[in-house]
Amino acid sequence: MTSGGAASPSSTFRNLETRLTVNLDRVSRTANVALVLALGASFLMGHYVSFYFHFLTVSLLLLNAVNFYWRHLQARHTLLANYGFLAQVRYLLESIGPELRQYLFANDSEERPFSRTERAEVYRKAKGIDSSGAFGTQRDLDSSFATLRHSFFPAETSTPSAFEVSFGGQQDCPHPYTARHPVFISAMSYGSLGWKAVRALARGARKAGIPMNTGEGGHPKHHLAEGADLIFQMGTAKFGVRTADGQLDDDLLQALSAHDQVKMVEIKLSQGAKPGKGGLLPKEKISEEIAELRGVPRDRDVVSPAFHPECVDPASTVAFIRRVQEVSGLPVGIKFCLGRDSELQQLVREMRSQDVFPDWITVDGAEGGTGAAPLSFMDGVGLPLFQALPTVQKILAEEGATGRTRILASGKLIDARRQLVAMAMGASATYTARGFMLALGCIQALQCNQNTCPVGITTHDPALQRGLDIEEKSERVARYARALCREQGELLAAMGVRSRPELDLSTVHLPTLDGVGS
Amino acid sequence: MKTLGLWVLRILAAAILLPVGYQKLMGDEMSIMLFDTLGMEPHGRVIIGVVEIIAALLLLSPLAASGALLAVGVMLGAIIAHVTVLGVEVGGDGGRLLVMLSIVFASTTTVLVALRRELPVIGSTLDRQGGEGLP
Ligand SMILES: Cc1cc2nc3c(=O)[nH]c(=O)nc-3n(C[C@H](O)[C@H](O)[C@H](O)COP(=O)(O)O)c2cc1C
Numbered sequence: 001m002t003s004g005g006a007a008s009p010s011s012t013f014r015n016l017e018t019r020l021t022v023n024l025d026r027v028s029r030t031a032n033v034a035l036v037l038a039l040g041a042s043f044l045m046g047h048y049v050s051f052y053f054h055f056l057t058v059s060l061l062l063l064n065a066v067n068f069y070w071r072h073l074q075a076r077h078t079l080l081a082n083y084g085f086l087a088q089v090r091y092l093l094e095s096i097g098p099e100l101r102q103y104l105f106a107n108d109s110e111e112r113p114f115s116r117t118e119r120a121e122v123y124r125k126a127k128g129i130d131s132s133g134a135f136g137t138q139r140d141l142d143s144s145f146a147t148l149r150h151s152f153f154p155a156e157t158s159t160p161s162a163f164e165v166s167f168g169g170q171q172d173c174p175h176p177y178t179a180r181h182p183v184f185i186s187a188m189s190y191g192s193l194g195w196k197a198v199r200a201l202a203r204g205a206r207k208a209g210i211p212m213n214t215g216e217g218g219h220p221k222h223h224l225a226e227g228a229d230l231i232f233q234m235g236t237a238k239f240g241v242r243t244a245d246g247q248l249d250d251d252l253l254q255a256l257s258a259h260d261q262v263k264m265v266e267i268k269l270s271q272g273a274k275p276g277k278g279g280l281l282p283k284e285k286i287s288e289e290i291a292e293l294r295g296v297p298r299d300r301d302v303v304s305p306a307f308h309p310e311c312v313d314p315a316s317t318v319a320f321i322r323r324v325q326e327v328s329g330l331p332v333g334i335k336f337c338l339g340r341d342s343e344l345q346q347l348v349r350e351m352r353s354q355d356v357f358p359d360w361i362t363v364d365g366a367e368g369g370t371g372a373a374p375l376s377f378m379d380g381v382g383l384p385l386f387q388a389l390p391t392v393q394k395i396l397a398e399e400g401a402t403g404r405t406r407i408l409a410s411g412k413l414i415d416a417r418r419q420l421v422a423m424a425m426g427a428s429a430t431y432t433a434r435g436f437m438l439a440l441g442c443i444q445a446l447q448c449n450q451n452t453c454p455v456g457i458t459t460h461d462p463a464l465q466r467g468l469d470i471e472e473k474s475e476r477v478a479r480y481a482r483a484l485c486r487e488q489g490e491l492l493a494a495m496g497v498r499s500r501p502e503l504d505l506s507t508v509h510l511p512t513l514d515g516v517g518s
Numbered sequence: 519m520k521t522l523g524l525w526v527l528r529i530l531a532a533a534i535l536l537p538v539g540y541q542k543l544m545g546d547e548m549s550i551m552l553f554d555t556l557g558m559e560p561h562g563r564v565i566i567g568v569v570e571i572i573a574a575l576l577l578l579s580p581l582a583a584s585g586a587l588l589a590v591g592v593m594l595g596a597i598i599a600h601v602t603v604l605g606v607e608v609g610g611d612g613g614r615l616l617v618m619l620s621i622v623f624a625s626t627t628t629v630l631v632a633l634r635r636e637l638p639v640i641g642s643t644l645d646r647q648g649g650e651g652l653p
Contacts, residue, residue, distance in 0.1 A: 047602055051556040058594045062587070066640065077643055091643060 025454075028083040032067065035085065039064055078441045078455040081467030109138060111444070113367070114414070119438055122414055125483035126439035126476035146386065146421045147509045151496025157489065163500060165429045167264060167359045168331035170404050175330050177263040179211055179229075179429060181485045183419070185477075186410045186431035187233045187268070187335070189217030191281055191290055192371030192448065197457040200440055200470045202226035204477025213431065216268060216279070216304070218294035224261055231264045232256060233335075234324070236278050237304035239294035247309060248320075250327045252295075257328035264331045264359070265324055269311070272337040272368030272385075272411055274377040278304030287460060314343075314350035322356040331359035333408065337366055338388035339381075341395065348399040357404040362431065363388050365411025369434045371458060372449035385411035385422065386510075393426035414438065416487035420495075424508040428500075439480035440473050524632055527625040528577045531589060534622050535574035542567030551609060556599055566592060577629070583637045586630035593623040 039060040046053035063085065070080040070088075079087040109115045114122075117138060124131040139145050168176030185205055190198045192215065205212040205228035212228045214220040216235025223230050234241060234248075241252040256262055270276060281290075281302040291298040311317040325332045338344060351357050365385025370378065383391075389409060396402045409427035413419045414435035422430055434442070441455045448458040456468035497503050542549045542563050553563040569592055576585025596619050600606070608615050634644040 043598075046598070051558050051599070051603070052562065054595050054598050057598065058591045061594060062591060066644075070643065074643075080643060088640065088643065092639065 025083075025452075028086040031086050032071070032084040035060065035064055035067060075469030075472040078467035078469075079443075081469075082454065082456065082464060113369070113412070114434070114438070114444060118414065119444065122435055122438040122480060125487075126480040128479045128483075144511055146418075146511070148417060148420055148424075148491055148495055149507050149509055150494045154496050155493045155498050157493050163429075163488070163492075165406065167333075167406065170406075171325065171331075171357060171359060173325070173329070173331050173359065175263075177211075177229075177331055180209055181481070182423065182429035182488070183210055183481055183484050184231070184408070184429055184431045185210065185212040185436050186433035187213040187215035187266070187271075188371070188433050188437070189215030189233075189235075189239075190220070190222055190293065191215075191217045193217075193458055194453075194456060194460050194465050194468075195222050195289075196465045196468045196470055197437075197440055197473075198222045199226055200468065200473040201436055201477055202228045203470060203474035204436075204439075204481070205229070207474060207478035208481035210481050211263060213266060218290070219256070219292075220262075221289075221293055224259060227261065229263045230259075230261050231266050231333075232262050233266045233268055235268050235304055236306065236308050237294075237296075237302065238308075239296070242295050246305070248324070248327075250323075253324070253327050257330050262330070264333065265328050266333045266335050266362065267308070267321065267324060267358075269307070269317075269334055269336040270339075270364075270382075271335070271370065272364035272366045272382055273370030274373035275337040275339060275366070275382040276306055277373065277377050278306045279372070280304070314347045315354075317347065318350045318354050318356050321351075321358050322354070325356075325359075333360035333362055334358045335362035335364060337364045337368070337382040338391060339383070341391055344392065345395050345399065348395055348401050351404075352399055352401060357401060360406040360408050360428070361392065362408040362410060363392050363427070365409075368411045369437075370448075385409060385413075386425065389422060389425035389427065390505075396426075416484055416491055419484065420488060420491055420503070421508050421510075424503050424505055435484075436477055436480065439476050441468070441476070520632070524582075524629055527629050528582055528585075531586075531622050531625045531629070532574040532577045534618055535570045535577070535589060538618070539567045539570030539574065542570065548609060552599075552604070556603060566595075573626075577626070581636075582629060583633035583635075583641070586626045586633065587637065589622060589626040590630055593619060593626065597623070 039057065042053055042057040042060055046057050067085045070077070071084045072081075074081065077087075079090060109117055111119075121131055141147065163182045164178055164180055165182055166176055166178040167173075185201055188198075188201075193201075199222055202212055202223045203226045206226055210229075211231055212223065213231040214223050214233050216233050216237065216239055218240035220230055220232060220240070232240075234253075237246060238248055241249050241256060243249045253265075257265065281294075281304075283299065283301050286294075286296070286298050286302065288298070294302070296302050308317075308320065310320040310323075321332060321334065363385065365388060366382035367384050389407070392407060393402075396405070396407075406428040407426050408429050408431055409422040409425075410431035410433065412434070413422055413430045413432045419430040437457060438444075440457055442457055443455055445454050447453055451459045451461060453459040453464060456465040459465060492498075492503070495503075495507050497507060545560070545563070549563055549567075550559060553559040553566075556562065569588055573585045573588035573592065576582060576588065579585070600608075600616060600619070606613050606616055635641045637644065
């Protein structure tokens with residue numbers, strides 16, 4: 001407080017918060033050692049003072065045994081593996097949490113960005129636990145909540161194959177790609193994620209047969225090692241395929257595209273959580289490996305530009321898309337968060353006049369997640385997904401481009417309902433990043449930018465990553481993906497939808513006046 | 519088959535614990551001698567006797583996991599007593615007490631490991647499947 005005299009109350013509070021977290025971390029480590037020492041002390045007291053102390057000795061012996069199991073022998077619970085018995089206190093609080101919260105703190109639907117109810121649903125899917133509820137919805141259905149319209153005449157079952165998505169067919173791409181399910185893992189770079197999280201996601205993606213976006217983390221070494229279908233993301237700094245001055249290196253891209261596993265390339269123009277702002281990777285976080293994979297020096301911070309140097313107006317942007325398509329020979333998409341309608345219109349017009357279309361357009365909602373971004377950008381810039389999607393669909397239709405490209409959508413699409421709403425608004429498939437983080441065991445500690453992630457996902461600290469068991473968590477990732485597909489099928493059947501074209505705006509109910517819900 | 523085996527162990531352990539606990543409560547010569555040596559006469563003897571009887575009853579009930587935990591605790595205490603104070607042979611019994619102790623310890627440990635998931639509070643974290651709670 002004294003040293004940071006000018007700090008605002010809120011930043012002081014945030015500092016305090018980090019300090020508390022770090023201390024808790026230390027406390028738990030000390031506690032694990034203390035538990036062993038206490039056992040020894042109690043034994044000595046029992047021997048020299050009074051045999052009654054051995055009541056304590058026996059209890060501590062059992063507690064030490066269980067603590068050892070938690071920390072070293074089990075892989076299910078990251079927190080217990082990392083912190084030992086003190087984390088059990090957290091589980092205890094979790095189990096009585098609903099009651100505590102109901103009377104004292106926030107309720108089940110209040111936490112942000114994902115409420116406890118929403119997160120618990122992902123955890124259940126990831127663990128393969130039945131998720132039926134009872135008594136009725138907890139949602140406020142008549143406010144702004146989009147729901148699906150069922151049919152008087154449901155389908156027996158909706159065949160998932162009707163929702164296969166293929167890319168590249170529209171532009172005579174030499175290596176088109178077909179995804180069997182409309183659920184993709186969205187971009188999260190190696191750098192924002194630790195290597196274990198990347199491995200677990202990639203292995204899970206392979207098991208579930210879904211594609212995974214590499215994020216703008218450079219050469220996808222860890223992704224390639226697990227054998228999943230990959231969408232290579234080219235960020236504005238072009239990590240992994242850049243020349244020394246940050247332009248596209250055609251040879252590197254060609255070499256990368258030659259990998260069998262690299263199925264598509266996504267050019268990132270912007271991202272919902274920080275549209276119009278490039279990323280920053282502080283030099284402390286740049287390990288030898290990350291520097292090598294990204295093709296950058298280690299001795300300074302790496303600042304990604306806000307835009308691609310090749311893309312300064314609609315004409316140059318479209319030309320760049322064509323260049324990437326030609327060099328890679330793969331389907332190529334662009335990812336952006338919608339800003340101004342008129343600019344998108346000009347861009348699509350330019351595509352038509354050059355007769356070059358990206359194989360897909362990823363629309364990222366402003367509610368999207370990020371490893372690190374200024375609060376002003378997270379909160380203040382860009383259009384939310386359900387506002388943007390109808391606009392994009394309308395502009396594509398007006399410019400006669402609907403059949404020439406596809407739409408992918410992302411932005412809190414962590415359950416089948418929101419995914420189907422997005423698909424009814426024109427998306428061919430859906431991406432989620434944070435849904436899969438939750439499946440990995442994310443507890444929404446909101447520390448992705450601090451290298452202190454308590455469950456080892458967004459950190460490079462080996463001590464924190466220790467508890468993340470790749471095989472175990474990859475199962476959860478796969479189960480979550482399969483559960484999403486299954487749930488989509490069930491909902492589609494209830495909606496009487498048997499094929500992709502039947503899923504349109506008439507099948508969803510958007511309650512608010514301007515036609516958009518949450 | 520597995521349940522049957524566990525039932526055999528549960529009954530075996532209870533069949534030893536019940537009379538042993540009862541003797542302690544009644545204060546037979548042997549028990550008094552033992553707890554005198556440990557410096558826990560009479561309170562320690564009564565407490566242990568009660569715990570043994572509770573453990574035996576729980577072992578025969580649906581709360582067998584908790585019963586096994588209690589019994590394992592008592593047996594660990596007894597092992598400590600034998601190792602640090604009493605030695606192998608107690609009152610010229612030719613090690614009979616130690617044999618009974620070992621039988622109860624082995625059977626209740628097996629029951630405890632097999633039924634660990636049913637333990638209150640921590641049970642779900644000892645399950646390879648993971649519980650209903652958060653990760
Ligand atoms: C930890 C983290 C890292 C991310 N890294 C990238 C990235 O490298 N490139 C990118 O385009 N988007 C990145 N994103 C954004 C996601 O790909 C996605 O667009 C956004 O989170 C919306 O999806 P969601 O709401 O399902 O998480 C990242 C998000 C998170 C949470």
